[in-house]
Amino acid sequence: MNFEAVIGIEIHVEMKTKSKMFSSSPNYFGASPNTLVSPLDMAFPGTMPTVNKQAVINAIRVSNLLNMEIDHTLYFDRKNYFYSDLPKGYQITQNDRPIGKNGYVIIDSLDGKKKIEIERLHMEEDTCKQLHLSTYTLLDYNRAGTPLIEIVSRPDIKNGYEAMKYVDKIREIVVFSNVSDGKMEEGSLRCDVNISLRPVGESKFGTKVEIKNLNSVSNVQKAIDFEIRRQSGILLSGGIISQETRRFDETKKETVLMRKKTDSVDYKYFREPNIAPIYLSDEFVQKAIDTCLPSLDQKRDYYLSLGLNIDEANQVLLSFEMSNYFDKLIEGKKYVKTLWNLLMGEVLSYLNKNEIEINDFIVTPSNLVTLASLIDSGEISFNQGKKILQEMVKNDDDPKKIQEVLGLKQNSNLGDIESFCKEAIKNNPQSISDYKNGKDRAFSFLVGQVMKLSKGKVNPQLVSKVMKELIDKE
Amino acid sequence: MKEVTLELLKQCANNLLFDMDQEQYQTLLEEFATLFKQMELIGKIEDIDSVTPLTFPYPCQSYLREDIEGETLTLEETLKNAKEVEDNQIKLPKVVL
Numbered sequence: 001m002n003f004e005a006v007i008g009i010e011i012h013v014e015m016k017t018k019s020k021m022f023s024s025s026p027n028y029f030g031a032s033p034n035t036l037v038s039p040l041d042m043a044f045p046g047t048m049p050t051v052n053k054q055a056v057i058n059a060i061r062v063s064n065l066l067n068m069e070i071d072h073t074l075y076f077d078r079k080n081y082f083y084s085d086l087p088k089g090y091q092i093t094q095n096d097r098p099i100g101k102n103g104y105v106i107i108d109s110l111d112g113k114k115k116i117e118i119e120r121l122h123m124e125e126d127t128c129k130q131l132h133l134s135t136y137t138l139l140d141y142n143r144a145g146t147p148l149i150e151i152v153s154r155p156d157i158k159n160g161y162e163a164m165k166y167v168d169k170i171r172e173i174v175v176f177s178n179v180s181d182g183k184m185e186e187g188s189l190r191c192d193v194n195i196s197l198r199p200v201g202e203s204k205f206g207t208k209v210e211i212k213n214l215n216s217v218s219n220v221q222k223a224i225d226f227e228i229r230r231q232s233g234i235l236l237s238g239g240i241i242s243q244e245t246r247r248f249d250e251t252k253k254e255t256v257l258m259r260k261k262t263d264s265v266d267y268k269y270f271r272e273p274n275i276a277p278i279y280l281s282d283e284f285v286q287k288a289i290d291t292c293l294p295s296l297d298q299k300r301d302y303y304l305s306l307g308l309n310i311d312e313a314n315q316v317l318l319s320f321e322m323s324n325y326f327d328k329l330i331e332g333k334k335y336v337k338t339l340w341n342l343l344m345g346e347v348l349s350y351l352n353k354n355e356i357e358i359n360d361f362i363v364t365p366s367n368l369v370t371l372a373s374l375i376d377s378g379e380i381s382f383n384q385g386k387k388i389l390q391e392m393v394k395n396d397d398d399p400k401k402i403q404e405v406l407g408l409k410q411n412s413n414l415g416d417i418e419s420f421c422k423e424a425i426k427n428n429p430q431s432i433s434d435y436k437n438g439k440d441r442a443f444s445f446l447v448g449q450v451m452k453l454s455k456g457k458v459n460p461q462l463v464s465k466v467m468k469e470l471i472d473k474e
Numbered sequence: 475m476k477e478v479t480l481e482l483l484k485q486c487a488n489n490l491l492f493d494m495d496q497e498q499y500q501t502l503l504e505e506f507a508t509l510f511k512q513m514e515l516i517g518k519i520e521d522i523d524s525v526t527p528l529t530f531p532y533p534c535q536s537y538l539r540e541d542i543e544g545e546t547l548t549l550e551e552t553l554k555n556a557k558e559v560e561d562n563q564i565k566l567p568k569v570v571l
Contacts, residue, residue, distance in 0.1 A: 017541050024544025033562045034552045038544065042552065054541035075529075084566055131563070138563035141552065271529035276536040 003197040003235065005228050006205055007157035009220075011170050013149045013180045014126060014188040015058050020145035021125040022049030022092060027147065029186055033140040041145045043087040048274050051076075055147040056099070056280070058179040059123050060288040062149060063100030065173045065295065066118050070285055071099050074278040076123075079267045084139060085127035093124035093150075095269045105173070107165040116166050117154040124148050149179075155194070155205075160224035167191055168217050175320045176296045184215050195224060197231045197241070206231075207241040211255055214248055223248035227255050299323060306336045315344055321358045322348075328365035335372035341382070342372060346389050362396045363389075371399040378459055384408040412459045414466065417450070420458060421467045424449040425474075432471060443467070478506040 020027050023040035040047040056074065063070050077095040100121035106113050126146035131138040151170060157163050171189055175182040182189045191214050196206035211227060214220050226248075231241055246255040294302070296317055303313035316326045322343070329339045347368075351358060371392070375385045380403060391402045403409070411417070424446050425432060434442035443464075450463045476482075480499055487493055494502075549562060558565035 018543050019539075019541050024539065024542060025546050026543040032549075034564075035546065035549055035562075037547050037552045039547060042547070050539040051536065052541050053538035056538055084569060132568060135568055136560075137566045137568045138560060139566065140563050273530075276530055276534040278536050278538060 001236065002200045003228075003232050004200050005158055005224070006155045006196050006198065007159075007163055007224060008155040008194045009153045009157065009163060009166060010192045010194075011151045011167065012126075012190045013062075013151065013170075013174050013182070015055055015147040015149065015179055016181055016188075017052055017054045017058070017147050019052060021052050021055055021123065021147035023047075023145055024050075025145060027145075029188065031142055033138075033142060036142040037144070041087070041141055043089070049092060049272070051275060051278060052147055055123060056278075057288040058147075058177075059099045059121065059149050060280075060285055061177045061292040062151075062174060062179055063103065063121050064289045064292070065177060066100065066103035066105060066121065066151070068100035068103030068118065068121060071097055071101070072280045072282070072285060073097070074099065074280065076272040076275045077269050078272050079124075079269055081265065081267055084137065085130050085144075087128070087141070087144065091125060091127065092272050092275070094122035096271075098122035105166065105169050107162060107169050109162050109165065110159075114156075114162065116156045116162070119152045119154050121149055121151050124150060149174075159228070160221035163193065163224050164217050164221035167220050171217065172296050176293060176299070178293050178320075181320075184217065187215075190214075191220060193220065193224060195227050195231075197228065197235060206235075207243050209241065209243070210245045210261075212245055212247055212258065219248050219250065222253060223255055226253065230255065299327075306330060306333060308336065308340060312340055312344075316340065319358070325358045325361070325365065329369055329372075331365075332369065335369065335376045338372040338375050338382075339368065342368060342385070342389065346386050350389075350393055361393075363392050364396055367392060367396060367399055374399060374403065378410060378412050378461075379403075380408055381410045381456070381460060383456060384410060409457070410459050411454065411457045412462055414462065416454075417458050417462050417466050418470070420450045420453045421446075421463065421470050423453060424467075425470060432474065435471065443471075478503065478510075 015027075017027055019025060020038075020041065023038040025038040025041055026036050028036070038047075040049060051074065060070055075094065075097040076092050078090040079093050079095065080090045082089055098120040101119065103118040103121070104115050105118065106115055108114075126143050126148050128139050128141045128144040131140070153166065157166055167189075171182040171184070174180040174189065180188055184190070193211040193214065194208050195211065196208045198204065198206040209227065209231070211223050214223055227246070234241055243261040245258045245261060247258050248254075249256045300310075300313045300317060303316065304310065308316075316323050326340070326343055329343065330336050347358075347361065347363070351361060368389075371385055371388060374380045374388075375382055380388070384403075385399075387406065387408060388399050388402045391397065391406070392399055428446060428449060431442040431446050435446070446467055447460060447463050450458060450467065451460060480503065483499055483502055484493075553559050553562065553564065556564040
């Protein structure tokens with residue numbers, strides 16, 4: 001018997017706003033425990049929630065990018081449960097009226113483009129962070145109240161690959177709209193997967209298993225593929241799937257049981273009485289959409305229009321921050337290829353070696369553009385440019401001044417180049433013969449000899465040109 | 475609808491870590507009886523499917539707060555009510571939901 005998987009995914013995205021969803025406590029990752037906490041986050045009596053404007057703008061932007069209907073009236077609800085991660089005894093969320101509904105994204109599935117429908121997108125607050133140790137639990141309330149959006153797909157996903165592509169697409173959207181840093185390893189994008197199997201052609205859903213705490217896009221795929229195999233095995237041997245919550249064990253590469261599910265919890269939702277409805281004007285919603293940053297696809301198209309190839313464009317787009325730096329470099333639409341080579345070559349290697357992020361890179365885009373202009377004008381060679389960059393990373397000095405101090409100037413004098421070439425030809429008759437017999441490497445060798453004779457100071461492009469002319473004349 | 479009995483009220487009070495005297499339980503039972511009668515009356519009203527539920531007693535609205543960082547509690551204030559603290563975090567018996 002053949003089975004098909006029915007998969008739905010819930011994604012929680014932490015927004016990178018300055019303050020929390022309903023209080024003005026600072027909102028960032030990595031602070032000392034319990035230092036980003038306001039009276040409201042601790043549910044002290046007399047405190048009242050206020051809705052963060054930027055979080056609403058962010059939710060509108062993502063809803064728009066997910067092709068959703070946007071609700072222009074905001075309502076919030078209380079989800080009541082008693083647990084130590086929630087000091088108020090309830091979470092403020094949007095149960096009845098999510099800000100976004102009925103959307104979709106297009107993903108690249110194994111069978112081509114596929115539309116994955118999205119049921120809803122709503123705003124809510126995160127809980128506090130619990131650290132479960134062997135015999136006790138520690139609570140850090142810094143995360144309590146962090147603005148979240150939850151995105152719930154319809155069960156359109158059929159396998160691990162599609163799930164991986166879907167999560168990656170959502171991550172790309174929230175990162176490039178500057179809504180979240182989308183770091184699954186830090187928990188700023190978390191996803192729970194619901195998966196059931198049914199015989200092909202059957203309309204009734206099978207018993208649903210939930211997989212929680214998936215901390216990377218590749219683990220989403222691995223966990224689902226394993227779970228499909230596990231459930232198929234049980235069903236084929238006549239067993240019954242039990243309703244349960246599982247987690248993915250990275251070492252064993254399999255899902256393991258967390259708990260059996262009983263009846264669904266009744267959260268006794270009701271309207272949050274401390275937040276009256278908020279009416280969003282058409283102008284407000286449109287402005288939120290219009291001021292959204294370009295999507296990854298739009299950026300890629302732009303890079304291609306400036307002469308990068310698809311691989312080069314994708315390489316810059318692997319990091320939102322890197323692509324933003326690159327955008328500043330190419331504001332003038334000049335020296336694009338050289339700037340790409342400098343950024344993805346020397347700069348990236350410097351960042352990796354020193355374990356720093358591009359946001360902390362000392363060299364200003366304008367100085368890097370000046371360096372690229374020196375290279376592209378033939379004033380200096382690319383290798384000389386690399387030497388100048390090695391000095392620029394120390395104090396972000398003007399590359400022209402460094403060039404002067406180091407005495408780096410490329411010799412483009414045709415007379416000088418011709419005499420170097422003639423000397424190389426005279427000293428290497430065998431290479432000339434090899435080249436004439438079709439060995440292209442011999443030509444590179446000859447150019448290298450000229451660079452050596454000139455101590456690397458002549459323009460290599462001109463050397464190639466002159467060398468070719470001289471050999472052709474022989 | 476669940477029947478509200480004296481036993482149920484006592485169980486609820488116990489869950490909430492308080493108790494009442496007999497007279498107070500009797501008052502509460504009478505109040506529930508009145509409340510249920512009122513609900514029954516409301517339930518008899520017809521053609522209300524298209525009526526939007528009233529969640530606020532009169533027309534009102536909230537406003538959005540600018541995303542600006544405000545003041546926080548000091549660490550001491552945050553941890554003041556905690557029985558036990560370890561590494562500046564509140565320590566609890568382990569309960570994994």
